[in-house]
Amino acid sequence: MHSGEVQETPEVTRTRKRFARRQWARRWGAWKWLVGAVLVGALLAFGVWVVWFSSLLAVSGVTVTGTGYLTAAEVEDAANVPVGEQLARVDLAAVTARVSALAPVATVDVTRAWPDRVRIAVTERVPVAVVDVGGVVRGMDAEGVLFREYPRAPRDLPVVRTFAGADADARQEAAGVVAAMPAELARRVDHLEVESVDQIRLVLRDGRSVVWGSAADSAEKARVLLALLAHPAQEYDVSVPGQPTTRG
Incomplete structure (x- = not known):
């Protein structure tokens, strides 16, 4: 060792190293956010490319x-x-x-x-009845929409017969009548005859008929009719369920 050199003590060495580390940390602190932002941006750009532009996630x-x-x-x-x-x-x-x-x-x-x-x-859609349209048996749902064809009318679905002038609204009313029928009544119905929205008639399997009117109060009409059917008659009118009548 030359006589002019001053030997660094261990404490000085440690201090100098701590100072260097703090300096490096300060410099890295200034850059790490920029590096992180660049990496995040690159990942986002890659993700956008993969999702929106590449063929990696294309529809197969x-x-x-x-x-x-x-x-x-x-x-x-x-x-x-x-x-x-x-x-x-x-x-x-x-x-x-x-x-x-x-x-x-x-x-x-x-x-x-x-x-x-x-x-x-x-x-x-779920069929609630069938309608003969120009010789084609069509299934009708509870909203009156004709949506499918049958080679012949299914035995478990009532038939709706429409007359000239019966439009889509009338079919919808008829669908509402069918949808409201309890199973006990539906089994007795052969078909429905629909002239307009408020002129709907049921024809029972034994030939008796029912003046139903519109689909309004169908649940109450069904309840009244089931009670009336115990009394022999050819025609039942439940269009005003609070004042039902019979004839014949």
């Missing part, structure tokens, strides 16, 4: 559930989901509208099934 197919009368293929054709398009870009509202336009569909729920499919959950 459609899953359809809930069909009965319709087939999954019919729903897929109507949905017209763009296979190959990024799943995030698929217009679910447009798909929903196209599937909802199918007459047998009551409701539909369209969702993304990550990573690469569209799921379409269909609820079909």
